[in-house]
Amino acid sequence: MPHNLSFDTPEALTTASRLVSPCGQCEARHLSVCMGVEEDCLDQLACVITTLRLPSHAALAREGENAGHFFNITSGAVKLYKLLPDGRQQIVGFLFPGDFVGLAVRDTYAYTAETIGPVMACRFERRTFERLLERFPGMASCLRERASDELAIAQEQMLSLGRKSAKERVASFLLQLSQRAARLGLPSNPITLPMTRTDIADYLGLTIEAVSRTMTQLKTSRIITLGTGHMVTLHRERLTEIGEGWGGCS
Amino acid sequence: MPHNLSFDTPEALTTASRLVSPCGQCEARHLSVCMGVEEDCLDQLACVITTLRLPSHAALAREGENAGHFFNITSGAVKLYKLLPDGRQQIVGFLFPGDFVGLAVRDTYAYTAETIGPVMACRFERRTFERLLERFPGMASCLRERASDELAIAQEQMLSLGRKSAKERVASFLLQLSQRAARLGLPSNPITLPMTRTDIADYLGLTIEAVSRTMTQLKTSRIITLGTGHMVTLHRERLTEIGEGWGGCS
DNA sequence: CGCTGGGTTGATCGCACTCAACCCGCGTGG
């Protein structure tokens, strides 16, 4: 019996390259395609999944806590952040539908995972999930690929944080969001920022003021257009030039 | 017939938690322990491995090139770095014996991997390696763990780059090196820095001058002691306090 | 109506960057 899940991005579920959320029976097809699981084994999956419907600012996992679960985001967005004792905060990643919480985890969570707006997610018992991976090598290799992708994104982010100017960081961040939107089957040019300026700042290693100033600077330079809501239109050529760091001081 | 490999860190090979370098026959025992490979399948591994003996400043992989190989470091140290068009450089990781080059890679290398001093490494054909992973699920899950570890390190580094002061970055870097030395079976307190100040700067998102100043500042504060060569003695308590960012302005 | 969260803009400050000089050890060659 299919339940009434509503996906923000139905297109996401049709891209075979992504490991999408196996919530119950209704995504059986996708599981078999994406995770290398035979159709007749799906019941084993369905019975170990808990479907979560979360409000804004809910914590899926907390830094330092015992890592008992593993999540897959179904809809909405999640931020992963680390804290310093005095309250300084660094967001180490944003997760969107299809992404996993718990890839970089051994025994305790290394970060707090908090929802940005309402989120739907699938939750697995960690141990159960490990056993599933043993049974279904396709799932395991898929997961390995995803971990690789995350690592590549993290390394790109290290480049931003370590060597790029505020303008370059904002530019490459917007382009990154645009790419992720495209991968989710959403429009890649007028993009929507699901997170606040504070979150962007905490991701880019800047202050909220610096982000705000940089955005208006990009706006007045006609490199982006700020629309209603959190819509942003990107003028790719010039934005790419800046984001990739072509000696840009301008 | 065992060949005359000399390991910088023989102790490394005895820690079952690490996936050590399977160069030829002589590490058969470790393979079977660490990679979940049956002893009688080792020939399959041995025959697809190329043993490399590299000088200083040799490139194992170059950013943007086709990712044809997969490496495991046997001895020495390697830096992974990304470049911006105008020459700015960010080191995204240091690799030591037992570590892999190519974890975060899909089709092309996302970084350049360059040796720091003489290095010995094992090289696999990428496709062959993928096939091995299919045959030996133990290897695959081991690799997944390693990717997770790398990701966790990367996230910790994002925190440093985004939110820590120069002093805090240097402190946590030294502590990180100390931990890695311990995992390799080397002394964890008087540690040796295998890399230059320039490399440290490019890893920490600082300039060489900032690194130098910070080191002398830590030295005059009696928090570290700079010895001969590239030896550094750490005074853990205070260094940890700084490195973990306890509001430290002092 | 006031309060709050999110965002923008202005003025000033300070940390790390930049530019520069200098030291040391080492290898090379006249």
Place this chain on the structure above:
DNA sequence: CCACGCGGGTTGAGTGCGATCAACCCAGCG
């Protein structure tokens, strides 16, 4: 033998980018 260049490192003086502090705007909401 010394001169020289070079890579690696340290130290000093001045600058600038982004942080900090502060004021303000706006929309939503009880």
